[in-house]
Amino acid sequence: MTATIENPNYAYPARSAGRRGPNLEKAGWIFMRASGVVLVVLIFGHLAFNLLWTPGGIHAVDFGFVGGKLAQPFWQWWDVLMLWLAILHGSNGMRTIVNDYVHKPTIRTVALWAIGIAAAVLIILGTLITFTFNPCPEGADLSLLPSFCAEL
Template structure:
């Protein structure tokens, strides 16, 4: 005689110990989404509405903006939250559409490597940006640099 489990019986036993990474990923997506809305609309407002608007955006505008540590941290926070948010979303898609195994591990590894590389490069660009590097030829410097 075959016994059929109750419909509410879990397919696999629940994990009892350790940190629930799926729960914290879910919480992160909600919290980062709210913060990203504020950061992105602040970014768009300052870049497109204040001053001359979109016509003022050029190399000098970015150089002037990133000369202020407030805007450096604003943009880096936006970069980190958005990139981790997007990577976590892609990880969820990989979980949903692939079977556990080597393909899933390779895809998740590729996501991790690409996210880390982009976070490191993006952060370096923001914090090491120098619109007027010392010793640069005057013909290569923007017009607002003192040597130009």
């Protein structure tokens, strides 16, 4: 007895040998592997500094700790790079899932646009917050601010 398996209906057929231009799916695949490795280093560095190398460990992490950390350009860039890569990595994964499982072109287009807009908004807002965060705003009531603000 012979079984015949029909050709599955993929949303995107395999790349033909005669096609010209950049292979965006391959670039996305490579980006996922590279960003994953960099994210592991960034996340474990973030956790090691906050939980192991800081005197007091987890109990020392409070508003003042975060405010002091975000006042340093090194940690601003570290956190922004981690944010950008995490959002781009996650949105690229969601894009892959949508391309694999959503077969109606209109719904696929709407979903991909929604993922792109959400990623852009999160990157813009996260970057703005990281670089403009001020734990000691001028004119604020000193009783509401962290203790290190009174020294300034």
